[in-house]
Amino acid sequence: MPSTLTAPGTAPAAERPAHRDPNVLRWLAAYTSSMTGDSVYYIALSWAAVQTGSPSQAGVVMAVSALPRALLMLGGGVIADRLGPRRVVIGSDAVRCAAVLAVAALLFLTTPGLWPLAALALVFGTVDAVFMPAVGALPARVTTRGQLARVQGMRGLGIRFASVVGAPLGGLAVAVGGAAAAFGLAGLLIAVSLPLLIAVRVRDLPADDTADDTPAARRATAWRDLTGGLGYIRRHRVLAPLILAIALGDLGFVGPLNVGLTLLADERGWGASGMGWVLAGFGVGAGAVSLLLTVRGRLPRAGQVAGWAILAGSCAIGALAFVPGVAAAVGIALLIGLLAGLSGAMCGALLQTQTDAAYLGRVTAVSGLVSLGFAPLSMPLSAAAIGLWGTGPVFVASAAVCGLGGVIALSVPGLRRAELPK
Numbered sequence: 311m312p313s314t315l316t317a318p319g320t321a322p323a324a325e326r327p328a329h330r331d332p333n334v335l336r337w338l339a340a341y342t343s344s345m346t347g348d349s350v351y352y353i354a355l356s357w358a359a360v361q362t363g364s365p366s367q368a369g370v371v372m373a374v375s376a377l378p379r380a381l382l383m384l385g386g387g388v389i390a391d392r393l394g395p396r397r398v399v400i401g402s403d404a405v406r407c408a409a410v411l412a413v414a415a416l417l418f419l420t421t422p423g424l425w426p427l428a429a430l431a432l433v434f435g436t437v438d439a440v441f442m443p444a445v446g447a448l449p450a451r452v453t454t455r456g457q458l459a460r461v462q463g464m465r466g467l468g469i470r471f472a473s474v475v476g477a478p479l480g481g482l483a484v485a486v487g488g489a490a491a492a493f494g495l496a497g498l499l500i501a502v503s504l505p506l507l508i509a510v511r512v513r514d515l516p517a518d519d520t521a522d523d524t525p526a527a528r529r530a531t532a533w534r535d536l537t538g539g540l541g542y543i544r545r546h547r548v549l550a551p552l553i554l555a556i557a558l559g560d561l562g563f564v565g566p567l568n569v570g571l572t573l574l575a576d577e578r579g580w581g582a583s584g585m586g587w588v589l590a591g592f593g594v595g596a597g598a599v600s601l602l603l604t605v606r607g608r609l610p611r612a613g614q615v616a617g618w619a620i621l622a623g624s625c626a627i628g629a630l631a632f633v634p635g636v637a638a639a640v641g642i643a644l645l646i647g648l649l650a651g652l653s654g655a656m657c658g659a660l661l662q663t664q665t666d667a668a669y670l671g672r673v674t675a676v677s678g679l680v681s682l683g684f685a686p687l688s689m690p691l692s693a694a695a696i697g698l699w700g701t702g703p704v705f706v707a708s709a710a711v712c713g714l715g716g717v718i719a720l721s722v723p724g725l726r727r728a729e730l731p732k
Contacts, residue, residue: 347499349476375435387675446674463603539672562712565692595647617719628709
């Protein structure tokens, strides 16, 4: 039987730290295995698409998953809230595993062309629209509110592990057995998450005090659920400015730290190895913050910490375009990773703890949409702007957009005073 969380704002008498809780560790192992499988999958998909078609066709295949993910993610949040995030995550991972293994078998037996790769990308994007909101809503079901900041740190460590280990594993699988072997490995890694997720115990969350529990409300359509979730965010004194701050922070962050960094490295003559060192500095900084939160568990004044971290991080982003060499760029990237990891963890923990149980999936979906649907639009815009004005002005403009997120976090009283539960 699932245990029941205490009411919001209270702590259990003997709360077990998340990093010592076997239930949380099973969830973390499942999440990390699934994310590592995702990393291997993207390596396999890109390699197979390049080997099978032209560069432009390969680009289309890689982009196919983005559209359904962006269009359907809000609906995915409704599904996560209606069915429960654990059930949705298990179902999503099962579908993703089956689809990847089916393509692996097809590539092993024949050479079918680009169509199965495009179909797989479409399936992945569609399932991701449901999977991502459910993944974001699940931590609140496997631990207590007082441990959610620590769980955000553990989740960050899982993401770093998946990105560091997944790419080399995918490359090794491609080198040994081609795209079929890489897809097979990705499917097996995703499959590992299934028994772990089935073994995870979920907790009953407190009911939303403002929810309408009448028979008519329980028969509400998915559209009413969606509009109700959006209205809930709009009226919330913390969530509305928090999601706006996240959106501005990501818009100013994604462009410079992706396409902008590539163009900056080429302009300065750092080469691929120099860019790799800069990215490594960012990863180390973000990983260090995740480890800190995993060990410490909670930071006071979460709203202020998030706001000041976004502001300081925006200054570091602007400074990155003016550093004299690779060593200084690595140092700045390390600082950006620390600050971005800190602000991201604080924002994620506040989303989890400020959201009523009935709305967790939909709130996570909106947050994911602004981060994964809208923020990537800054990449082609950043590239075009750098072509016109150069790296310096574009990095500074991006830093200004990012900094607006910090200004909002510090100027809205509800968000500035927001705290994580003790």
